[in-house]
Amino acid sequence: MAVLRDPDVLFKALADPTRRKLLDLLHAHDGRTLNDLCEHLDMTRQGVTQHLNLLEMANLVATVRRGREKLHFLNPVPLQEIYERWLAKFEKPRLKALGDLKRRLERTNG
Amino acid sequence: MARSTFVYVTYIRTTPEKLWSALTDDVGFMKQYWFGVHCESEWKAGCSWKMVQPDGSITDAGEIVEADPPKRLVIRWRHEKKPELKAEGDSLCTMEIERSGAAVRLSITHTIEREPSQLITAVSGGWPKIISNLKSLLETGSAVLRDPYPSN
Numbered sequence: 001m002a003v004l005r006d007p008d009v010l011f012k013a014l015a016d017p018t019r020r021k022l023l024d025l026l027h028a029h030d031g032r033t034l035n036d037l038c039e040h041l042d043m044t045r046q047g048v049t050q051h052l053n054l055l056e057m058a059n060l061v062a063t064v065r066r067g068r069e070k071l072h073f074l075n076p077v078p079l080q081e082i083y084e085r086w087l088a089k090f091e092k093p094r095l096k097a098l099g100d101l102k103r104r105l106e107r108t109n110g
Numbered sequence: 111m112a113r114s115t116f117v118y119v120t121y122i123r124t125t126p127e128k129l130w131s132a133l134t135d136d137v138g139f140m141k142q143y144w145f146g147v148h149c150e151s152e153w154k155a156g157c158s159w160k161m162v163q164p165d166g167s168i169t170d171a172g173e174i175v176e177a178d179p180p181k182r183l184v185i186r187w188r189h190e191k192k193p194e195l196k197a198e199g200d201s202l203c204t205m206e207i208e209r210s211g212a213a214v215r216l217s218i219t220h221t222i223e224r225e226p227s228q229l230i231t232a233v234s235g236g237w238p239k240i241i242s243n244l245k246s247l248l249e250t251g252s253a254v255l256r257d258p259y260p261s262n
Contacts, residue, residue: 030117073117075118077238
């Protein structure tokens with residue numbers, strides 16, 4: 001599958017309740033087949049396939065063939081990139097505080 | 111059979127050769143994106159493999175099952191430090207590299223033949239940060255996150 005590196009595809013993929021539900025299902029239990037996912041959605045098999053294709057194009061879902069089965073996995077790497085773009089800097093002070101605490105405690109022990 | 115797996119995929123604007131080197135023998139580079147951690151091996155099938163922490167301790171060890179540079183690397187991976195993770199035994203980590211347009215697709219699959227698995231839960235938390243740093247370092251020359259996260 002051709003994966004588009006355009007961030008618009010990533011946000012488009014997230015901007016749909018069915019696709020978010022598919023991600024939630026994979027988050028709860030990874031490595032599901034299309035049949036398994038269809039059981040949780042009130043939608044045709046073709047509809048679910050289209051949503052999964054879009055998620056795969058956005059690189060939010062990775063697939064692995066195992067025998068005749070195609071298993072779907074939640075791929076969090078693009079979400080990690082969103083996190084790093086807008087959230088990571090807010091975590092730095094907390095990390096620094098933890099680092100300082102560790103150094104102080106270790107100095108006290110030593 | 112019960113099995114726990116995670117699959118992570120990223121696309122990096124680099125060459126398969128550079129990515130292979132970043133994942134294997136370029137120790138200095140690896141430390142930059144892996145929060146000071148590096149792996150030691152001769153990177154050939156049958157060779158031993160170990161993961162070395164910044165303080166020199168070894169947390170994970172195993173063997174290279176397959177090495178087909180710059181395309182495919184399979185590591186038999188055991189945790190060595192925490193007793194509950196060590197008790198789970200061998201897992202398999204497969205790294206696959208393939209060209210995809212102007213970029214390279216890296217997929218990392220980590221599997222153990224049991225469910226649930228504390229080992230898989232533990233490694234699944236770390237990989238996205240490592241991969242994201244690796245991508246940033248290869249594409250821009252600097253790592254996104256220099257501070258290791260408090261992991262446990």
